[in-house]
Amino acid sequence: AQSVAQPEDQVNVAEGNPLTVKCTYSVSGNPYLFWYVQYPNRGLQFLLKYITGDNLVKGSYGFEAEFNKSQTSFHLKKPSALVSDSALYFCAVRDEGSARQLTFGSGTQLTVLP
Amino acid sequence: EPEVTQTPSHQVTQMGQEVILRCVPISNHLYFYWYRQILGQKVEFLVSFYNNEISEKSEIFDDQFSVERPDGSNFTLKIRSTKLEDSAMYFCASRTSRSPDNEQFFGPGTRLTVL
Numbered sequence: 001a002q003s004v005a006q007p008e009d010q011v012n013v014a015e016g017n018p019l020t021v022k023c024t025y026s027v028s029g030n031p032y033l034f035w036y037v038q039y040p041n042r043g044l045q046f047l048l049k050y051i052t053g054d055n056l057v058k059g060s061y062g063f064e065a066e067f068n069k070s071q072t073s074f075h076l077k078k079p080s081a082l083v084s085d086s087a088l089y090f091c092a093v094r095d096e097g098s099a100r101q102l103t104f105g106s107g108t109q110l111t112v113l114p
Numbered sequence: 115e116p117e118v119t120q121t122p123s124h125q126v127t128q129m130g131q132e133v134i135l136r137c138v139p140i141s142n143h144l145y146f147y148w149y150r151q152i153l154g155q156k157v158e159f160l161v162s163f164y165n166n167e168i169s170e171k172s173e174i175f176d177d178q179f180s181v182e183r184p185d186g187s188n189f190t191l192k193i194r195s196t197k198l199e200d201s202a203m204y205f206c207a208s209r210t211s212r213s214p215d216n217e218q219f220f221g222p223g224t225r226l227t228v229l
Contacts, residue, residue: 034217043118043205044157044220090157101147101170102218104157 002027002095006105013081014113021076021108023091031093033074034102035065038088047089050074061085081112116140118221120206126227130195135224137189137206146189147207147218148181150174157205163189196228 003026013019025031032051036044048059055067065076074091088109092102119138127133139146148160161171163181180192189208193200203225207218 036220041222043120043222044207046217046219049217092157101159101162101172102149103159104149106156 002031002093002103004091004093004103004105006089006091006108008108009106010109010111012111012113015083016080019076019078019081019085019110019112021089021091021110023074023076023105024072025074025091025093026072027093027095029095031072031074031095033065033067034092034094035059035063035074035076036090036092036104038090038107040087044090047076083112083114086110086112118206118208118219120204120221120224122224123222124225124227126229127196129198129228133193133196133226135191135193135204135206135226137191137208137221138187139189139206139208140210140219141187142210143208143219144211145169145209145218146181146183147209148191149205149207149220150202151205151223152199152202160191160204193226196226198228201226201228 005024034049035047037047038044047063048057050057050067058064063078067074088107090107091105121136146163149157151157159172161175162169178194182190203223205223206221209216209218
């Protein structure tokens, strides 16, 4: 069975500083990894994904994530945080050998302080 | 930019009543999903739908739940007899079939409150 862990419920960072939101996963086969963001009263918005290829993937709004197979991690990063990045971030995984639905982590609330 | 829409945004119902949550997926998408998020908990998969039939469902999706694509645009989730524990945010999602790994696009959700 596939699973995702987001060890931090809350991450606070000062505007302009780099941010990292952590994610680790567990799958039986090769993972397909996704990051989604949820703003208040909005649906989940796709940020980026890793399927294959370069371990560093770039996505929307300046976000990037690094796939690390040995550590089974897919941490979300941004070099310089904005106040507008404050939102709830979800990591999700799908095993290439499984059906197409996503398994989500519990979410990390990112707060960027001005 | 095309988006998934859901109605209503908030539904309040009495325990035991039937509810229908509605979704309009992106028009050229062929795979449809329902997920739910109980307050403070993870987003959980309920069901996937393709070619007018359920392709996969989770253990949450019991006989009280059903899905339907009644016309070319709507995708509905019906809960026959709601329970208190059905209170959650329900998200609809869709994706195209052009790539096996493409992302799902989510709607804004319907908050269901069962009293």
